[in-house]
Amino acid sequence: MGVSGLLWTVRVLVLLQLVTGILGWGKEGHYVICKIAEGYLTAGALAAVKELLPESAQGDLANVCSWPDEIRFHYHWSSALHYVDTPDFRCNYEYCRDCHDSAGRKDRCVTGAIYNYTYQLSSAYPNSNSFSDYNLTEALMFLSHFIGDVHQPLHVGFLGDLGGNTIQVRWYRRKSNLHHVWDTMIIESALKTFYSSDLATMIQAIQNNITENWSNQEPLWEHCGRNQTVCPNPYASESVSLACKFAYRNATPGSTLEDDYFLSRLPVVEKRLAQAGIRLAATLNRIFASQIEIAQA
Numbered sequence: 001m002g003v004s005g006l007l008w009t010v011r012v013l014v015l016l017q018l019v020t021g022i023l024g025w026g027k028e029g030h031y032v033i034c035k036i037a038e039g040y041l042t043a044g045a046l047a048a049v050k051e052l053l054p055e056s057a058q059g060d061l062a063n064v065c066s067w068p069d070e071i072r073f074h075y076h077w078s079s080a081l082h083y084v085d086t087p088d089f090r091c092n093y094e095y096c097r098d099c100h101d102s103a104g105r106k107d108r109c110v111t112g113a114i115y116n117y118t119y120q121l122s123s124a125y126p127n128s129n130s131f132s133d134y135n136l137t138e139a140l141m142f143l144s145h146f147i148g149d150v151h152q153p154l155h156v157g158f159l160g161d162l163g164g165n166t167i168q169v170r171w172y173r174r175k176s177n178l179h180h181v182w183d184t185m186i187i188e189s190a191l192k193t194f195y196s197s198d199l200a201t202m203i204q205a206i207q208n209n210i211t212e213n214w215s216n217q218e219p220l221w222e223h224c225g226r227n228q229t230v231c232p233n234p235y236a237s238e239s240v241s242l243a244c245k246f247a248y249r250n251a252t253p254g255s256t257l258e259d260d261y262f263l264s265r266l267p268v269v270e271k272r273l274a275q276a277g278i279r280l281a282a283t284l285n286r287i288f289a290s291q292i293e294i295a296q297a
């Protein structure tokens with residue numbers, strides 16, 4: 001490849017990164033969440049997941065957890081489903097008030113989408129052979145991705161700044177925006193600084209924390225109200241609360257975010273990745289639970 005070809009490739013990669021940054025945890029974040037989830041799936045749920053995965057996943061859910069970001073140009077209707085905006089400075093979230101797209105269409109937000117794709121999967125899966133009107137492969141990839149997104153605090157940020165997208169900041173010496181810092185930059189800097197740029201090492205460290213430091217909390221993370229298959233509303237409430245406490249704080253437009261911000265926010269990010277992974281697994285286990293009963297009968 002000539003120099004101009006190389007430059008072009010670099011530009012496309014940079015552009016892709018900017019674009020995916022608008023839409024959710026970056027590729028690494030979603031990969032981490034789905035890898036953690038895989039470790040907590042029941043045998044029955046794992047079998048059901050493998051059956052639904054597209055070939056491109058090569059048998060691994062984590063490989064397709066960024067798929068909804070990749071197809072957003074193609075599926076333009078899906079872009080409002082990655083987040084939910086809340087009223088400025090209220091620091092709270094309410095489904096009825098907040099879950100709609102910019103045209104006001106109800107349920108078109110990340111929590112609405114989580115209900116939608118959970119419903120599609122669970123209505124098809126009391127018996128695995130039942131016909132579905134929906135593409136369940138897509139439903140699985142959307143659900144796995146959106147349970148990740150709803151845990152990114154700025155995916156439940158303020159409407160006025162589009163979840164931090166319009167807050168220009170510097171991340172060390174690089175120009176960025178606050179939303180992108182939380183999707184991608186904190187994780188990237190952590191990889192370089194603490195994990196020798198190795199994602200598997202970072203995943204291992206988070207998994208160790210789940211079994212050691214967070215073992216008391218983990219059952220609470222999984223818990224979902226009476227008989228519910230999925231419960232995204234408390235996750236969204238936690239996110240906006242963390243957005244106010246940690247993401248927006250000391251990150252006004254034009255500020256430079258460095259070690260102080262990075263080191264105090266990284267534990268928040270790592271815990272959100274852990275919670276998202278545990279809750280994705282718990283949700284999939286509940287969705288596919290009836291299949292296990294059938295298999296065991």
Ligand SMILES: *[C@@H]1O[C@H](CO)[C@@H](O)[C@H](O)[C@H]1NC(C)=O
Pocket residue numbers: 077081107108109112113114116117134138
């Ligand atoms: C529900 O899923 C279908 C199929 O992907 C999609 O057309 C629809 O827009 C989704 N609605 C919401 C609120 O997620």
Ligand SMILES: *[C@@H]1O[C@H](CO)[C@@H](O)[C@H](O)[C@H]1NC(C)=O
Pocket residue numbers: 054135136137138
């Ligand atoms: C379901 O969605 C996947 C991913 O978009 C696609 O590859 C597959 O062809 C779809 N299946 C059907 C039956 O449309």
Ligand SMILES: *[C@@H]1O[C@H](CO)[C@@H](O)[C@H](O)[C@H]1NC(C)=O
Pocket residue numbers: 205208209212213
């Ligand atoms: C648990 O937390 C303590 C204190 O923050 C830390 O020193 C220790 O390394 C953590 N354990 C794991 C497995 O990360």
Ligand SMILES: *[C@@H]1O[C@H](CO)[C@@H](O)[C@H](O)[C@H]1NC(C)=O
Pocket residue numbers: 226227
């Ligand atoms: C849970 O659902 C089952 C079956 O739909 C019902 O019999 C049971 O009473 C429900 N339990 C609670 C606590 O809502």
Ligand SMILES: *[C@@H]1O[C@H](CO)[C@@H](O)[C@H](O)[C@H]1NC(C)=O
Pocket residue numbers: 205206209213266267270271
């Ligand atoms: C592990 O937990 C401790 C205490 O909660 C936290 O400070 C640290 O950042 C966590 N590390 C990882 C990799 O999750």
Ligand SMILES: [Zn+2]
Pocket residue numbers: 023024025068069082145149
């Ligand atoms: Zn997303």
